[in-house]
Every structure is written in structure tokens, then in C-alpha cells.
Amino acid sequence: MSEPRYEQERIRQALATDPRVGEPELSVDVVAGRVLVTGSVPSEKVREAIGTVVAEVAPGVSLDNRASVASTDEPSGEETIT
């Protein structure tokens, strides 16, 4: 891997602008030589695309993809605004 901080930002930019992902809100960190991606995505398909995009932008890096699909569960309660 090249200078980790530049690589980290290159990956983050790609995950924001590549239409297969398109999620600028994802976090990208380099931890112990591995690229760690965290944050929320709208579907499993987008989550899987993270791996594809990272492999293209940074071939050979080890990816720890911890992005999760946002919950769409029915609310369990409500809040009274005061």
C-alpha cells in the first residue's frame, strides 16, 4: 500500500463518487494495515459493491467491510415533544 493516509482518502473519494456505492457518508480508516469501512448503506447490494470498488481503487489491500444496512424496522415507540 502507498502512503496510507492518501490511500485512505482515495478510497473514501471512490466510495462517494462511484455510482455503484455513491455514499460519501461512509468512513474509511486504515487500521493495522487493513482498510476499515464503517457506516450505513441502504442495501446489501451497495454493501457488497464496497468490496468491488475498493479492490479496483486499491488492488491488493485487505478490506474490513463493516458497513451495515440501515434498519427499516417499524418504530417501537414515539416521543412527545415538549
Add this chain to the structure above:
Amino acid sequence: MIRLAAVGDVHCGTDVRAQIRAQFATVPDHADALLLAGDLTRLGLPEEAEVLADALRDLQGMPIAGVLGNHDYQSNLQDEVRAIFASAGVQMLEGGSVVWEIGSVRVAVAGTKGFGGGFEGAHATAFGEPEMKGFVEHTRSLADRLDACLKEMDTADLSVLLLHYAPVRETLTGEPREIFPFLGSYLFAELADRHGVDLVLHGHAHRGVERGRTPGGIPVRNVAQAVIQQGYAVYTLDPAHRGSSAGGAAAVAPARSE
């Protein structure tokens, strides 16, 4: 008493049709109206908007209002996207407002996408390069338009300000401070305080927190789906309790539709 369902940052794509339909199908069981706080689509594509619009069409008769977010501008097709939601019965707000009669309560919702700049004490200034002036002036122009709209809202029993970008720092807790200027602007909190709205809703800050207040004490809720971790949040508001949180919500302004 009214119940408002609210969610932002749905990031709807064409691969989630069944999921989206299920997500919104239960709204009538929980709420009287639905507010959508922007980033309704992932890439701002009409085919993505159609997926969510179809789910919203199923909520026949429910009052729905929405604003666009930055994702909805990504493909430069925001006008088409906006029109698709409008065709599904969503009151799309960009410096405008709508008034609903819900039971005996007149509820006004004013909305705008909002934009960045930062927060009081460190807001960007319209100084220097044209690009910097343009950045700040975009935010100011949206705030000015909203101000004019809020001034006209004076007959409602309850009023809500609907944004995509954040109006306060507090709900950004957890986001990197370096990007705060790109996450919101205090100008919209100032408007909420000046006009005494009852609730401010926004999205955009996925790593933020749900609850905050304006400097004047008005409740702010970040309803980004990644934050609330459910299909939508539900808030109840009672006109009898107006102003109890903000030191006297002033006369709310009459609404106008865009």
C-alpha cells in the same frame, strides 16, 4: 395532539422496492402525517425516485411533505426527481410551506434543503473568491427565502421546520469536526428561534445524534435513517404545550404553498 412520522436519508435505490414499500406501509398505523428530510434517493435518479414515490402513493390521503437533499442533486435531475414525488402527492418544499388541518389542529410545515457554512462563531463568510462567495450566498439565499415564508405563517396551531442540512452543532456529535461546515448552517436555527417554530427536523448527519436544541431552546431532531435506526421516527406535538420548550413560541406564520 398530532403525531408526525419523519425520516431522512432513505437513499432509495432501484434494488430496494419491496423493502421501501414495507418500510412506509405502517406509517398510517403510527402517525397523522409524514415528513421526508431529504436524500430520498441514492444518486438522484428518476428511476430511484419512482420506487419511493410508488410506496408513498400507497399511503392514500396521508399528508406528506418533503425536501430534497444533496444526494437528490447528484445526477443534475433534481427537477425531475422533485416532480416525481409531487406526482405521488408529496408537498415538495424549497423555501415554501404547506398547512394541513389534522383533526382540529392546523399544522404548518415550512421546508428547504438548507446548505452548509457552519455554525455561529465560525460560519463561512462571503469574502474572497467567487466560489467562496457562491457557497455562502447559496445558504443565505435559501435562508432568506425561508424567512419570508415563515413571516407569512401566522394562523397555524403548530409549526415545523423541515430541512436536510443540520441547523445546530449538537445533533452533529459524532461527526468529524472538520466537516461541520459542510453539514449545516446556524442560519436555519436562527430562523427557527426568530419565528418560534415548535420542532425542527433534519437529516444529512449519519454519524450524528437524534436530539438537540437551537440556542433558543427549540427541539431539533436528526432523523437520518442511519441515526434513528428504524423506518421512521414518530413525534407527538400538542398545541396546548406550545412554547413550553423555547421560552414562548411566537406567533407562527401563515402558510403559503409553493
